[in-house]
Amino acid sequence: MLKIEHLQKTFHPGTINENKIFKDLNLTVEDGDFVTVIGSNGAGKSTMLNTVAGSIIPDGGSIVLNGKDITTMHEVKRAKYIGHVFQDPMMGTAPNMWIMENLALAYRRGNKHTLKWGMPKGEELELYKTQLAKLGLGLEDRLTTKVGLLSGGQRQAITLLMATIKKPELLLLDEHTAALDPKTAAVVLEISDKIVKEHNLTTLMVTHNMQNAIDYGNRLIMMHEGAVVFDVRGEEKKKLTVEQLLHKFNELETF
Amino acid sequence: MIMATIQSGIAQGLLWAILTIGVFLTFRVLDIPDLTIEGTFPLGAAITVVLINNGMNPMLAMLICILAGAVAGLVTGILHTKFAIPAILAGILTQIALYSVNIRIMSDKATVALSADSFKTMITDLFPAGTSPNTISIVVGLVMCFIIIELLYYFFGTELGCAVRATGSNQKMARALGISTDTMINLCLAVSNALVALAGSLIAQFDYGSALVNMGQGTIVIGLASVIIGEVIFVRKERNFGFKMAAVSAGAIIYRTIIALALTLPWMKATDLKLITAVIVAFALAIPAWQAKTGRKKNSKKAAKEVE
Numbered sequence: 001m002l003k004i005e006h007l008q009k010t011f012h013p014g015t016i017n018e019n020k021i022f023k024d025l026n027l028t029v030e031d032g033d034f035v036t037v038i039g040s041n042g043a044g045k046s047t048m049l050n051t052v053a054g055s056i057i058p059d060g061g062s063i064v065l066n067g068k069d070i071t072t073m074h075e076v077k078r079a080k081y082i083g084h085v086f087q088d089p090m091m092g093t094a095p096n097m098w099i100m101e102n103l104a105l106a107y108r109r110g111n112k113h114t115l116k117w118g119m120p121k122g123e124e125l126e127l128y129k130t131q132l133a134k135l136g137l138g139l140e141d142r143l144t145t146k147v148g149l150l151s152g153g154q155r156q157a158i159t160l161l162m163a164t165i166k167k168p169e170l171l172l173l174d175e176h177t178a179a180l181d182p183k184t185a186a187v188v189l190e191i192s193d194k195i196v197k198e199h200n201l202t203t204l205m206v207t208h209n210m211q212n213a214i215d216y217g218n219r220l221i222m223m224h225e226g227a228v229v230f231d232v233r234g235e236e237k238k239k240l241t242v243e244q245l246l247h248k249f250n251e252l253e254t255f
Numbered sequence: 256m257i258m259a260t261i262q263s264g265i266a267q268g269l270l271w272a273i274l275t276i277g278v279f280l281t282f283r284v285l286d287i288p289d290l291t292i293e294g295t296f297p298l299g300a301a302i303t304v305v306l307i308n309n310g311m312n313p314m315l316a317m318l319i320c321i322l323a324g325a326v327a328g329l330v331t332g333i334l335h336t337k338f339a340i341p342a343i344l345a346g347i348l349t350q351i352a353l354y355s356v357n358i359r360i361m362s363d364k365a366t367v368a369l370s371a372d373s374f375k376t377m378i379t380d381l382f383p384a385g386t387s388p389n390t391i392s393i394v395v396g397l398v399m400c401f402i403i404i405e406l407l408y409y410f411f412g413t414e415l416g417c418a419v420r421a422t423g424s425n426q427k428m429a430r431a432l433g434i435s436t437d438t439m440i441n442l443c444l445a446v447s448n449a450l451v452a453l454a455g456s457l458i459a460q461f462d463y464g465s466a467l468v469n470m471g472q473g474t475i476v477i478g479l480a481s482v483i484i485g486e487v488i489f490v491r492k493e494r495n496f497g498f499k500m501a502a503v504s505a506g507a508i509i510y511r512t513i514i515a516l517a518l519t520l521p522w523m524k525a526t527d528l529k530l531i532t533a534v535i536v537a538f539a540l541a542i543p544a545w546q547a548k549t550g551r552k553k554n555s556k557k558a559a560k561e562v563e
Contacts, residue, residue, distance in 0.1 A: 053431070079433035092431070094424035097417075105421050108414060110433040118414040146493070162432070 002029040002052070002170055002202065007061035009051065021047050022226040025061070029170075029204065033233075034196050036213040037206045039223035040249065045206045048223070049172045052204070054078045066169050080110025083163030083201075085156070087175040092159030095148030099139060099158060102147055103128045106162035131161055135191055153184035157191055164195050171196065173205040177212075189216065210242045224252045259389075260519050264512030266389040269396025270457045271481065271511055272504035276403060277450035278478030279503045284411075285423040285443050290346035291331040292451040292478065293471040294353025295324045299455030300466035301360040304367050307460075313374040317456050324452025325445040327353060332441035350471075357468055368465040375460045392461045399457070400504050403450065408497035419443050473529065480536040481507035487542045510535065 007025035012018050021044050029035055037045050050056045052063055054075035063071045070078045086092055093102050104120045107128075120128060125143075132140040135157045139150075147155060156176060163171060173192060177185035193216055196203050207213050213220055220237050222230035222245070230248055232240065274296065281289035299320040306316035327349055334345035361367045379391055410416045421429045422439040429436050451474075459466045485506020490499055517523060517531045 055430075076430055076433055076435050079431055084431045086427075091425070091427055094421045094428055096424040097420060101417060101420075105417060105429075105432050105434070108432075111414075113413075113415040113418040113434070115410075115413045115415055117412060118417040119412055 001031055001064075001066060002027075002204075003062075003064040004028070004048070004052070005062050005064075007048075007051065007063070008059045009047065009056065010059060020226070022051075022058070022061075025226055025228070027221070027228055029202060031202055032200050033219055034201075034203045034217035035205065035219045035221060036217045037204055037221055037223060038208070038210060038213045038245070040253075043223040044226040045223055046174055049084075049174050049204060049206060052170070053082055053084050053172055081169040083168035083171045085159050085163050085171075085173050085176040087178050089152035089155040089159070089179055092162065093147040093155050095146065097147060098144045099132070099147055099150075100125070100128055100143040102158060102162060103131075103165060106165050109166050128165075131165060134194070135161065151184075153180050153188055156180060156188050160188070160192055160195060164199060164201065167199050167201070169202065171201045171203040173203065175206050175208065178208060192216075210245045214238075214240045214242070214245070222248060256519070257516070260515045261512055262387075262389045262393070264515035265508050266392035266396065267458075267462055267515070268508030268511035269393060269400060269504070270454060270461060271477065272396065272400050272507040273403060273457065274451050274454035274474060275478050275481040275485070275503050275507040276400075276407070276500055277447040277454065278475070279482050279500060280407075280443055280447040280450070282479060282482060283423075283499075284420055285440060287335075287342040287440075287444075288346075288475065288479065289328075289331065289444060289447060290343060290475055291327055291349045291353075291444070291448055292346075293474050294350035294357070295327045295448045295451045295471075296455040296474045297357050297466065297468060297471040298327060298353050298360075299324055299452030300459035300463075300470060301357045301367070301468075302452075303373075303456035304369050304459055304466040305360055305362075307373050308367070308370050310371065313372070313377060313460075317374060317453065320452045320456045321449045324455075325449040327452070328444035328446070328448030329441055331448075332437075332444040335444075336437035336440050354468070361466060361468060365468045366465050369460065373460045374457075388461075395457070395461065399453075400501075404497055404500045404504070407446075407500060408495075411496050415442075473532065476532060476536060477510065480532065480539055481510045483536070483539045484509050487539060487546075 004025060004027040007022045009022045010018060010020045025044070025048065039045050047056060051058050054070070054073060057072055061071070062069060065081055068081070070081070094105070100120055104118060107120070107124065128143065129140045137154055137157055139154065139158070147158060150158070160176070176192070177188050180188060189212060192205070195201070203217070205217065214237065218237070219231070219233040220240065221228050229252065274292070277292060278289070281287050302320040302323055303313070303316045306319060307313050331345045331349040334340045334348060335342045340348070375391070378395055379386070382391055411420060418429070418434045419439045419442060421432070421434060422436045423443070426436050429439070455470070463470070482503045483506070485503035486499070488509070489502035489505060494502070513535055514528065514531060518525065518528070
């Protein structure tokens with residue numbers, strides 16, 4: 001369970017650029033929840049994910065993940081518990097390294113890096129192959145291909161696999177299909193859904209595509225000015241339409 | 256005459272190869288051109304020569320110089336990672352600081368000659384009397400390079416080594432996977448500078464016979480030139496890490512041999528060395544662009560033929 005309570009964050013305090021992004025953000029995500037997050041630009045969606053991941057440290061409030069207070073825990077330390085996929089497909093993988101080297105790094109996520117041989121073999125290699133085969137992109141035969149030579153969609157699929165190959169307590173998907181062409185985006189989204197369901201992962205997925213936000217996951221939240229303004233789950237969420245969501249947006253904008 | 260020149264070029268090149276591997280680690284693995292080495296190279300020489308002259312066992316003196324090199328690299332690393340000083344500037348700061356440190360080590364002298372039995376003397380005693388110094392240098396250089404490449408090849412295949420390479424390739428990703436990128440950068444800078452200090456130590460003993468306070472000048476350019484020459488000539492397709500290190504070592508040998516041959520030309524002066532260096536480096540840097548152009552021409556000819 002992820003519990004965000006009374007979160008506060010101001011960028012550039014005391015300057016002309018002062019930006020109070022969170023005044024009092026509260027959100028509780030139950031185990032196994034797959035939450036889609038929508039909201040206009042500047043609503044604080046990505047900042048929320050980055051604060052949970054630890055690349056931004058909040059000014060106040062608390063973030064508790066499965067009983068651990070991670071509010072100020074170092075980004076590198078909390079990486080053990082959190083899988084993070086970014087919007088930019090170039091960001092989630094090491095381009096100069098092989099597919100299997102990338103996966104091996106992800107497989108050791110959160111472990112100490114020792115002087116043991118770091119190249120996967122035996123069972124571990126078989127695991128990579130079966131997991132890659134599940135992506136259905138033919139990557140299981142290209143273990144020693146440099147990731148930098150792959151397409152954006154292939155890289156993003158590998159990033160997803162890397163974020164989940166060691167089951168994380170929380171998966172963060174930050175507009176992870178926004179930089180892909182529509183067809184590839186759909187493929188990567190399907191893969192994401194499959195992986196989340198297979199491992200029953202607690203997931204936060206930020207998206208600008210409202211249809212996707214309705215179709216995927218069991219809960220939808222809308223953010224506005226650093227707060228959750230709309231929160232639906234289950235059957236009620238399934239009945240939502242894009243028009244209804246747009247209407248909600250327009251209501252907020254007029255205030 | 257020419258054979259002797261080539262031989263001395265190879266002998267020198269094999270010692271400079273150790274420096275080149277150090278440059279390769281920062282420039283290619285971390286993607287940082289580390290200028291600290293212009294200070295660590297004479298540091299290695301100064302420590303070794305002064306300690307040996309004071310009666311220390313040469314092997315122990317070299318071990319201390321390797322450690323001192325690692326510490327110098329760590330200083331640059333800490334300036335860069337903990338105090339967010341850009342890597343190039345951090346390297347320059349350590350480098351100029353080392354200039355003063357080196358002069359203190361050398362007791363305010365610009366040159367300190369070796370006056371006691373060095374590692375070279377120890378090794379020479381193992382060979383039959385009358386073996387040429389070049390042959391000895393070549394054997395020592397080959398053995399050293401082999402050991403260093405083997406060790407580094409193993410290291411960069413371990414979990415820790417993979418974490419260092421991941422840091423150089425994509426820092427944001429590395430952090431998201433729980434890799435402490437600061438530690439990895441510091442580690443790589445320390446290893447690189449330790450190698451450069453060792454190169455300074457060996458070159459002082461086997462080539463110069465002394466430590467010079469200015470011997471570090473231009474070493475980064477020489478190192479980069481050797482890396483690029485080695486890559487352009489030998490690394491034409493995807494190769495493993497060990498092969499790449501061997502290739503840049505060969506680059507150092509080729510660079511030294513060209514310099515040695517150029518200096519035998521009757522109208523060349525020793526002071527033209529820097530000019531020759533600049534020409535070789537510019538040439539080596541231009542080769543990839545030139546290859547791309549000729550490659551395009553060949554391809555378009557091929558395509559034209561296919562159309563016909």
